[in-house]
Amino acid sequence: xxxxxxxxxxxxxxxxxxxxxxxxxxxxxxxxxxxxxxxxxxxxxxxxxxxxxxxxxxxxxxxxxxxxxxxxxxxxxxxxxxxxxxxxxxxxxxxxxxxxxxxxxxxxxxxxxxxxxx
Numbered sequence: 001x002x003x004x005x006x007x008x009x010x011x012x013x014x015x016x017x018x019x020x021x022x023x024x025x026x027x028x029x030x031x032x033x034x035x036x037x038x039x040x041x042x043x044x045x046x047x048x049x050x051x052x053x054x055x056x057x058x059x060x061x062x063x064x065x066x067x068x069x070x071x072x073x074x075x076x077x078x079x080x081x082x083x084x085x086x087x088x089x090x091x092x093x094x095x096x097x098x099x100x101x102x103x104x105x106x107x108x109x110x111x112x113x114x115x116x117x118x
Contacts, residue, residue, distance in 0.1 A: 062096035
């Protein structure tokens with residue numbers, strides 16, 4: 001993924017508070033050992049993907065570069081404003097899907113450098 005732009009929003013756009021509801025909740029859950037320290041945010045706070053119809057993505061050849069976005073949101077603990085705390089715009093390349101071949105007995109054939117040996 002090639003990052004084109006990244007914006008970290010440090011304060012609430014409405015009241016300039018730095019207190020965030022989910023950030024505080026996450027801190028308390030880590031402090032009480034309910035969550036490991038490497039968790040940065042809750043899954044439901046993240047919206048990400050390629051903003052194109054799946055049919056367009058599926059029919060594009062391998063190596064096609066698509067726009068990609070990630071937005072993480074939270075709620076201001078002071079005024080209740082919902083806002084993005086991080087936005088990322090990037091480019092991602094569609095990988096080549098190489099089909100896996102099976103022998104009649106069901107065992108995988110070995111592959112070398114993306115080619116299946118027969």
